[in-house]
Amino acid sequence: MDHVDRVLEQWRTERPDLEVVPMGVLGRLKRLHDRVSAQLERVYAANGLTAASFDVLATLRRSGAPYALSPSELIAWTMVTSGTMTNRLDRLAAAGLVERKPNPEDGRGSVVALTPQGFTLIDRVVTAHVANQHKVLSALSPQDRAALDGLLRQWLGAFEAPQSAP
Amino acid sequence: MDHVDRVLEQWRTERPDLEVVPMGVLGRLKRLHDRVSAQLERVYAANGLTAASFDVLATLRRSGAPYALSPSELIAWTMVTSGTMTNRLDRLAAAGLVERKPNPEDGRGSVVALTPQGFTLIDRVVTAHVANQHKVLSALSPQDRAALDGLLRQWLGAFEAPQSAP
DNA sequence: TTCCTTTATCTTGACGTCAAGATATATCGA
DNA sequence: TCGATATATCTTGACGTCAAGATAAAGGAA
Numbered sequence: 001m002d003h004v005d006r007v008l009e010q011w012r013t014e015r016p017d018l019e020v021v022p023m024g025v026l027g028r029l030k031r032l033h034d035r036v037s038a039q040l041e042r043v044y045a046a047n048g049l050t051a052a053s054f055d056v057l058a059t060l061r062r063s064g065a066p067y068a069l070s071p072s073e074l075i076a077w078t079m080v081t082s083g084t085m086t087n088r089l090d091r092l093a094a095a096g097l098v099e100r101k102p103n104p105e106d107g108r109g110s111v112v113a114l115t116p117q118g119f120t121l122i123d124r125v126v127t128a129h130v131a132n133q134h135k136v137l138s139a140l141s142p143q144d145r146a147a148l149d150g151l152l153r154q155w156l157g158a159f160e161a162p163q164s165a166p
Numbered sequence: 167m168d169h170v171d172r173v174l175e176q177w178r179t180e181r182p183d184l185e186v187v188p189m190g191v192l193g194r195l196k197r198l199h200d201r202v203s204a205q206l207e208r209v210y211a212a213n214g215l216t217a218a219s220f221d222v223l224a225t226l227r228r229s230g231a232p233y234a235l236s237p238s239e240l241i242a243w244t245m246v247t248s249g250t251m252t253n254r255l256d257r258l259a260a261a262g263l264v265e266r267k268p269n270p271e272d273g274r275g276s277v278v279a280l281t282p283q284g285f286t287l288i289d290r291v292v293t294a295h296v297a298n299q300h301k302v303l304s305a306l307s308p309q310d311r312a313a314l315d316g317l318l319r320q321w322l323g324a325f326e327a328p329q330s331a332p
Numbered sequence: 333t334t335c336c337t338t339t340a341t342c343t344t345g346a347c348g349t350c351a352a353g354a355t356a357t358a359t360c361g362a
Numbered sequence: 363t364c365g366a367t368a369t370a371t372c373t374t375g376a377c378g379t380c381a382a383g384a385t386a387a388a389g390g391a392a
Contacts, residue, residue, distance in 0.1 A: 002319065002326055007243075008227040015292065019329035022299035025311055026202060028318040033199040034245070035325040036192060052378065062176040072340060077173075079200070084379055088340050091377095108340045108387045126181065139324030140317070145191055148317045151310055152194040153168065158305030159201040160168055185392045218348065238370060250349055252372050257347095274357045336391085343384070360363090362386070 004028050036136055043132045047125045048095075054129070056088050057097060057122040060114045068113035070103060097121060170194050202302055209298045213291045214261075220295070222254050223263060223288040226280045234279035236269060263287060 004027040008020045017061045037051065059077045060067050069077075075085050089112055092098040097118035103109040114122065137145055170193040173240050174186045181227040203217065210220045225243045226233050235243075255278055258264040263284035280288065303311055 002322060004237065004319075004322075007228065014230055015236045017299065018296045019293070021311070021315075022294070022303045023296065025303060025315045025318065026206075026299055028197070028315065028322050029199060029202060032318060032322050032325070035322070036195060036298065040192075043324060049239075050378080062173065062180050063287070064176070064180055070340080071342095075340095081380055082341060082380095083343075083381080087378070090342095100208070103340090106340075106386095106388075110341080121180075122296050126184070130184045130186070134190055137191060137321075139321055144317055145187070147313065148321070149187075149191045149194065151306070151314045151317070152191065152198060153170075155303075155305055155314070156168060156170075156194050156198050156201070159198070160254070216348080236370080237372095241370095246348095247350055248371060249351080249373075253348070254373095269370090272358075272370075274355095276371080334392085337389085339386100339388075341385085341387105344382085346381095347379080349377080349379105350377095352374085355371085356369100357371105358366085358367100358369070360365100362366105 003103075004031065032056065039131060039136050040129065043128050047121065047128070049121075049125060052084075052088050053092055053095075053097070054122075054125065056085075056092060056112075057118055058126060058129075060098065060112065061119065061122045061126065062129075066113060067119060068111050070109050070111055072109065074112060093128065094120070170197065185193065191226055200272070205302050206295065206298060209291065209294045213285075213287065213294070216293060218250075219256050219258055219261075220288075222251075222258060222278075222289065223291060223318050224295075226264065226278065227285065227288045227292065232279065233285060234267075236272075236275050236277055238275065240278060258284070 004024055007027060008024055011018055011020050011023070041051060049057070055078050056074060057073055059087055060069060063069055063073075071082070071085050071089065074089075075082055078085070080088075089098065089100065093100055096115055098112050099115050100110045102110055103111050140148065173193060176191055177184055177186050182320070188225065195280075205218060210216055215223070221244050222240060225240055226235060229235055237251050237255065239250070240255075241248055244251070246254075255264060259266055262281055264278050265281050266276045266278055269277050270312055306314065
């Protein structure tokens with residue numbers, strides 16, 4: 001009987017006509033996301049980062065040398081709007097973690113690159129982040145993790161399929 | 167090979183020392199949360215609500231007659247800060263969906279109640295919301311939904327256990 | 333070339349959220 | 363009863379996000 005169960009019980013009493021099983025799954029998905037995010041934030045914050053800045057730095061780092069992408073490419077990887085990315089890059093540039101250079105191939109655009117400080121920082125934080133992720137998942141056995149991953153993958157596939165937009 | 171798989175592949179190339187299996191599970195959790203939230207927002211927006219306002223109205227509705235709770239009780243159910251709740255209630259009161267009354271039992275506090283318009287609206291929106299939730303989960307078989315719910319419940323339990331704060 | 337359309341990025345304005353602090357009222361012990 | 367402490371709520375200031383619109387440059391057609 002967790003928090004979600006208590007919510008469902010209230011609904012069953014007040015609106016017995018509603019089918020609340022999906023509400024249970026989606027409620028737990030949301031609560032887990034909130035809890036997991038809060039735990040991951042700890043490592044970011046301990047290193048002066050936020051989820052937003054970590055997201056950008058990690059995307060640049062894993063893209064490989066020369067650790068530089070256009071804002072458009074960063075937008076595609078991170079799934080945020082252009083205004084959000086402009087804001088993120090402004091802050092990261094002010095912190096000296098990335099550098100904007102003109103794009104030699106396209107006068108409209110620019111290229112965002114990790115600075116040496118940005119590279120050093122993200123390489124260190126990612127290591128701590130992965131250890132933190134491992135801890136977050138430690139409540140599940142390896143078998144359960146695999147089962148969960150399979151179910152999430154299948155579910156996510158329904159959203160990412162070309163014609164799925166419901 | 168979905169978006170998360172592509173991210174993991176980049177990390178395996180750039181940082182083969184990292185254990186990226188947890189990253190896959192957590193990455194899919196986040197993406198699913200984002201996708202599901204976006205889909206649920208559609209029904210809220212179609213009725214002039216946001217996730218924030220739906221959250222408050224639904225909490226009042228399922229609490230049963232007289233559909234009134236203190237801000238503190240709403241804060242406990244919705245897991246937001248007091249400042250956030252003040253802001254939500256200001257907007258809902260301005261929209262005429264809830265009403266703040268002084269709490270006869272505690273001069274410091276107040277009681278927030280659904281107005282008749284608020285009740286009518288949330289009762290209608292909840293019905294559409296549940297149908298939407300059902301659609302969101304339709305990619306999974308009933309068996310898979312049950313398996314997923316069990317895994318999520320188990321995982322969430324680790325966070326909600328008394329001494330679990332890591 | 334010249335103009336029209338598309339694309340890349342930034343700007344603006346409005347939300348929603350939080351942490352920290354302010355204010356008013358309760359409550360409890362001396 | 364009085365003062366110290368606790369509690370309920372609101373205020374303030376800073377982020378992060380988005381939608382919509384503004385700029386500037388690229389690309390293509392005539």
